[in-house]
Amino acid sequence: MGAHPADPAWVVSDGDRVSLIEMIGADPGSTLGKRVATDHGEKLPFLLKVLAAEEPLSLQAHPSLQQAKEGFARENRAGIALSAAHRNYKDDNHKPELIVALTPFKALAGFRDPVRTAKLLTELAGSAMKPYCDMLAEQPDSAGLRALFTTWITLPQQPLRTLLDDLTDGCVRHLKGAKNGRFRREAQMLLELAEHYPGDAGVLTASLLNYAELAPGEGLYVSAGSLHAYLHGMGVEVMATSDNVLRGGMTPKHVDVAELLRVLDFSPSDALPVPVHNASPGGTAEYIYDTPAPEFRLSRIELDATGLHRSVSLGLIDPGPQILVCTRGGVTARCGADEIDVPQGGALWVPARDPEVILHAHAARTQVFRALVPAVG
Known part of the structure; x- marks a missing residue:
């Protein structure tokens, strides 16, 4: 759900189906608002996704x-087609991202403390792995x-299989060993x-990374340069508008090691x-996920048609x-005289031209995620 040129969302309005890119391009002032249009070059700066990982996704x-910016310009100069399988940079933007779990969610994210990793490898290693354990220790x-990562990712196939x-x-x-093994x-x-x-x-690389299990409602932020993989679960993901991915394994797709x-x-x-905080403690049921990304802010709204928080007003001081x-x-979302289920x-x-939207819950335990562009300062 967004306006990336490679695959924009479509908006259905009054029976017409319009690309979100076309809608924004026709009137960036009223769709994005002056602040966002000025700060982000008349483009929607975030993408929102619902991600369902039945099997482990790529590192x-x-x-x-x-x-x-440098990589995109370099590959353009080299004449590499945007659709080429070996192309690394599809645009000139970065891609910080946040995933919030809807179900129990498993992920790998960032390199673990090497002292702890050395202990893990020593615990799991046999004779073939021992020299690499010693290297990190x-x-x-x-x-x-x-x-260690460079050595492993460049190994020929036979020694790799042995490891x-x-x-x-x-x-x-x-x-099979101690029931309370610390690395189970x-x-x-x-x-x-x-x-x-x-x-x-x-798979070897995965042994070097932090393993995280998120409960529903918990979020994980991934910054530039952080090696990660989503292993299993369903979540809402928001990111800067970009399709730049450097793969590091667990995929049949192109891996550019250099x-x-x-x-x-x-x-x-x-x-x-x-960290998560309530937008207005005691007043609403909107929980904001705090990240440093200037392109997006994600929040989770909890409503209950039978309880205290039946409706919520989503107004913005700076639209x-x-x-x-x-x-x-x-x-049901209401804006002025307009209403939509x-x-x-x-x-x-x-x-941006819609100054306030009011949400009214249809059912108990209703949940809505809200993505917007945060005001700076």
Whole structure:
């Protein structure tokens, strides 16, 4: 749901079906508002998605804004078609993103503290993996992570398969061992990835990353250079308007190792849920996910047709565009004299010219996600 040139959303209004790009282009002032049109070049700066990962998705990272601009210009100069399978940069924008779980959600995000990773590898390693455990144990920092990652992702197929067999054997031993093994979740995750992606170096890489399990309502923010993969679950995802993806494994698609290494951030981090705050404690039921992204702000609205929060007013002091998606129940949206029903799974485009939208719940435990462009300062 957005206005990326590669695949824009379509808006149905008065029986007509219009591309969101065309709608914005025809009148950016009233659709985006003066602030957003000025700050973001008369383009909708965010994309909103509902993501359903039945199986593990690819390991990937996104470039910074500067890297995206340079990479896009470089590939244009080289004459690489936008549709080419080996093209890395489809546009000149970065792609910070936030995923909020609708169901229990599993993900990999960012490089784990190398000291802890060295302990995990030592616990799971057999004879083939031991030299690589020692490599990280001797240099437990971002440089050590980079060296180990580079070694693994460039291995020939036969030694790679030997290492993968050694790692999976170690995972089986660990799971059959002490009931309270400290790396049981990681061992189970690696076995599942090895089953989905046999012979793929990305399975080795997964052992270096933070493994996170999100409860419904929890969110995970992914910044530039962070290697990540969504493994299983359903969620609402919002991101800057971009299709720039550098893949790092667990995929049949193109993997450009040199460009990936240029983009990746090997600084250790934690995969922690993003902070959430109530927009107006005691007044509404809107919970905002705090991220540093200037292109988007996502919030979760909880309504109950039988309880306290039956309706909510979505007004903006500094108007801008919004997209709403109903993920549970259903709502009626009212703006002035206009009224529209939005069922579960339905999405609503709200242009900047609509000063206030009132949502009224149809059912108990109604849930709506709201994406907009935050005001700066």
